[in-house]
Amino acid sequence: MFELTGFQRDLLYVIAGAERPSGQEIKEMISKDVGEVNHGRLYPNLDALVEQGYVNKGQHDRRTNFYEMSEKGRESILDRRAWEDRRVSFLK
Known part of the structure; x- marks a missing residue:
């Protein structure tokens, strides 16, 4: 996950917290946190x-795509959180 930009990591977390969000839904969710996107x-x-295989893309209908976490994406978030826990000493 270190090859991702901060914005891409944020998108990954937003997708992980939703069930098959559309691009528009992702835009609305992340805009609440980081400002207009x-x-x-x-x-x-x-x-x-x-x-890069972190997210799977499918279609709700002809006009609307959805995004969902791939196995690589789920594992990457778990690995990232474990790495963060090891590095943030004041939480221990």
Whole structure:
């Protein structure tokens, strides 16, 4: 997961916390946390997560795609959280 940008990691966490969100739903969720996100930033980053195997992409209907965590994405979040726990000493 270290090869991902911070924004891509944030997208991964948003997707992990939702059930098959559409791109628009992801945009709305992440915008609440980081401020307005435009389509030109969102979709290329979602595509990168799909291409790298962190996220699976499917279709709700002809016009709406959904995104869901892949096994690699789930494992990467668990590994990242374990790494963070080892590095953040004041929480111990």
